[in-house]
Amino acid sequence: MIKKVLGAAFALAMVLTISGCSTMHMGYTAVFKSGDLDEGAMPAYDAMFTKVAKYGDPARAMMNEYKVNKDVKNEDVADSIKALAEEYNMRVTGDIKMFTKADAKPDEVKHARIFSLCSLTIAKVFLNHSRWYGGFMPCRIMLVEYGNGDRYLITMDMTLAIHGGRPLPPDMLKMAQSVEKAMINVPKRAAVGDF
Structure with missing residues (x-):
């Protein structure tokens, strides 16, 4: 039973790592590594990324x-x-x-x-x-x-x-x-x- 639970936990961790590694890293960086950034940094990056997600055009998001x-x-x-x-x-x-x-x-x-x-x-x-x-x-x-x-x-x-x-x-x-x-x-x- 313990082997099955550990195996399932490992499989879930691998899926999350492979599919959401970049997203998890971005979230980790935003929460734990942005302390010395300008207070407007995270809202600015969020606004830009929201436009990129909406339009699919990074140039449009920066203009x-x-x-x-x-x-x-x-x-x-x-x-x-x-x-x-x-x-x-x-x-x-x-x-x-x-x-x-x-x-x-x-x-x-x-x-x-x-x-x-x-x-x-x-x-x-x-x-x-x-x-x-x-x-x-x-x-x-x-x-x-x-x-x-x-x-x-x-x-x-x-x-x-x-x-x-x-x-x-x-x-x-x-x-x-x-x-x-x-x-x-x-x-x-x-x-x-x-x-």
């Missing part, structure tokens, strides 16, 4: 999107981004038209353009803190237009970059929040043609 009003022309969007960048103490470091396809199908990308923005002084501070922040630089806003005329401004959700690890020093947190504010408000306002 913010703003639909462009139909009465706002693409060049007005570009002019607005450039004007608003200055208002938020950012510099436009790039404006690249990726492509335009005149005969795009309704659900196909017809036009794509990337605007790069950066605060050079903040960038220097963050690179000195961790060179891996360079992977986030410069901040980008992409204008995407579909064949059906729908247009979107897409930019990175900076929550994980700010709160996903150990807490940033207070002065760096303030800098990061100013960049985050710009990367929310510039596309949000440009989408409605605000200058």
Whole structure:
């Protein structure tokens, strides 16, 4: 009898280990190893993973999107981004038209353009803190237009970059929040043609 109980317990442990090892490890890490992380880390990772589970698209889970009003022309969007960048103490470091396809199908990308923005002084501070922040630089806003005329401004959700690890020093947190504010408000306002 004891052998059967031990055998069943072992079999159950093996099934849980094989089928749920990653999930168990994530749960263990979240509960026991996240003590020195920013208090916003676990909610940020949870929100991202919830979007990944819902849409199956990790890129979508890490981005913010703003639909462009139909009465706002693409060049007005570009002019607005450039004007608003200055208002938020950012510099436009790039404006690249990726492509335009005149005969795009309704659900196909017809036009794509990337605007790069950066605060050079903040960038220097963050690179000195961790060179891996360079992977986030410069901040980008992409204008995407579909064949059906729908247009979107897409930019990175900076929550994980700010709160996903150990807490940033207070002065760096303030800098990061100013960049985050710009990367929310510039596309949000440009989408409605605000200058």
